[in-house]
Amino acid sequence: MSTVIRTRIVKIGNSQGVRIPKLLLEQSGIHQEVEIEVQGDCLTIRTAKRQRTGWEEAFAEMAKNQDDILLDDVNPTDWDQSEWEW
Numbered sequence: 001m002s003t004v005i006r007t008r009i010v011k012i013g014n015s016q017g018v019r020i021p022k023l024l025l026e027q028s029g030i031h032q033e034v035e036i037e038v039q040g041d042c043l044t045i046r047t048a049k050r051q052r053t054g055w056e057e058a059f060a061e062m063a064k065n066q067d068d069i070l071l072d073d074v075n076p077t078d079w080d081q082s083e084w085e086w
Helices: 020-030 057-062 078-082
Strands: 009-012 016-017 034-039 042-047
Touching: none
Parallel strands: none
Antiparallel strands: 009 016, 034 042
16 A cells, blocks of 8 residues: 655745655655656656666677677778877
8 A cells, every 4th residue: 555645835946846755755765866757637756767777788789799880980080190099
């Protein structure tokens, strides 16, 4: 059974917000960044997805399939030849 707590919308600077009680945050596991989505007359707040999730596995799969080659030719400039040091 979920916990229901009634609260009010409060003014925060030029915006408005909702204070989320600690109990609800603990139950939800939300700690840092969130995504807020409108669904009809409801707002859904959820933990924001980590950026680049799954990239490491995708790159490993690309390498395994030899699909990790450059699509463009490398055309070094004069600066690359004379100034760049590895």
